[in-house]
Amino acid sequence: MSLLSGISAVNKRTTLLLGGLAFILQFYLTEFMTIRSLRPDFLLIFIVYVSLQHGSFAGVIAGFSLGLLEDLSGVGSMFGLAPLSKSITGFLIGKLQGQHSRMNPLYFHATWIGLILFHFVFYIFFRFQTLYETSPEQFFLTWLFSATYTLALMGLMQIVKPISEIRLIE
Numbered sequence: 001m002s003l004l005s006g007i008s009a010v011n012k013r014t015t016l017l018l019g020g021l022a023f024i025l026q027f028y029l030t031e032f033m034t035i036r037s038l039r040p041d042f043l044l045i046f047i048v049y050v051s052l053q054h055g056s057f058a059g060v061i062a063g064f065s066l067g068l069l070e071d072l073s074g075v076g077s078m079f080g081l082a083p084l085s086k087s088i089t090g091f092l093i094g095k096l097q098g099q100h101s102r103m104n105p106l107y108f109h110a111t112w113i114g115l116i117l118f119h120f121v122f123y124i125f126f127r128f129q130t131l132y133e134t135s136p137e138q139f140f141l142t143w144l145f146s147a148t149y150t151l152a153l154m155g156l157m158q159i160v161k162p163i164s165e166i167r168l169i170e
Contacts, residue, residue, distance in 0.1 A: 015050060019062060022046035023069055038142070041150045043070060044119065045157060047086055048112065051094035052166045059090025081126050089119040100164055112163070113151065120147040 022042045030039040043066045051059030067083030092115050100108050124143045125132060132139040 011054075015054070015058075015062075019046055019050075019066060023066060026070070027073060035149070036145075038146045038149055040153045041146075042153070043067070044086065044089065044116065044150060045154055047090045048093055048116070048154070049157075049161070049163075049166065051090045052097055052112070052163060054094075055097045056091045056094030059094035060087045061090075063087040063090030078126060081123065085119055085123045085126075088122070089115060092118075100166070105164070109163070116151060116154070117147050120150070 063086030067086035
């Protein structure tokens with residue numbers, strides 16, 4: 001049984017191609033977009049869209065796969081942190097699949113934004129533990145700016161593909 005057996009062949013190819021594009025953007029374009037050693041997380045943006053469209057299982061698979069590629073490419077400082085944090089985020093955001101029409105839109109958007117903020121608290125806390133211990137204010141600013149940077153790019157993505165228009169694919 002295939003891991004993505006619930007997804008049609010065309011959607012599998014499209015998802016894999018977009019995942020590859022997100023990976024390429026993450027490691028080639030972010031060099032130019034780095035501001036004071038903070039980078040946007042294109043992989044997380046992709047995982048959010050995959051999770052909302054295909055559900056928790058696909059979100060976990062995308063999060064783990066792209067997180068592992070991120071760690072294997074040498075960017076991560078703690079091996080396993082990216083797959084774990086991205087898998088958890090993919091799973092939790094995947095629980096929102098199909099909920100946009102059922103939930104109050106304010107709660108829906110506040111939930112996925114809150115989950116992204118949680119992802120960054122988790123990721124930044126483990127990656128910058130010494131910063132948390134030595135300067136909690138600097139840690140808070142690092143978390144705030146890195147989360148805001150990625151959320152700003154998510155805001156720009158709303159122009160291209162609004163989250164409210166993501167259709168449920170089972």
